[in-house]
Amino acid sequence: MKNPSKEQSEAWRKDQKNWKCGVFYYNPEDERLLPPKREAWMGWTTNFANSKSVALLIAIVLLILFLTAFFPKKWII
Template sequence: MNKPSQETLEKWHKDPANWKWGSFYYNKEDNRLFPPKRIAWMGWTINFANWKSILAFVILFSAILVLLWFKKP
């Protein structure tokens, strides 16, 4: 699979159709696990159209919960 150009990535990022309710990134063409948020300097989001992105989020979130669970007070 070809890597999209920087121009294509910017076009996807700026397209309001790829942002559900203005906050949730949903683009089936974008294979990145963690694309930048709508305001890029605020970090990354997950692509809700990519199952690998959702899986990576669940694993990361679960790991944080496990670490907190076993943390000694």
């Protein structure tokens, strides 16, 4: 299910079983890369049951590390 209905999306977000330790979203049925956080107004989170979502998180972290390690601090605004 690539684009779940609004009702399905809300049900997944509110279901306690989809949140490990209360903060990590883990839902194998949800194929979205960045589903909304538990409080939807706070933005998006990673679905740790989706390998593409985890790969996106790792790529973002590596990009940040690369930019901070290889560019002089005077270039960073």
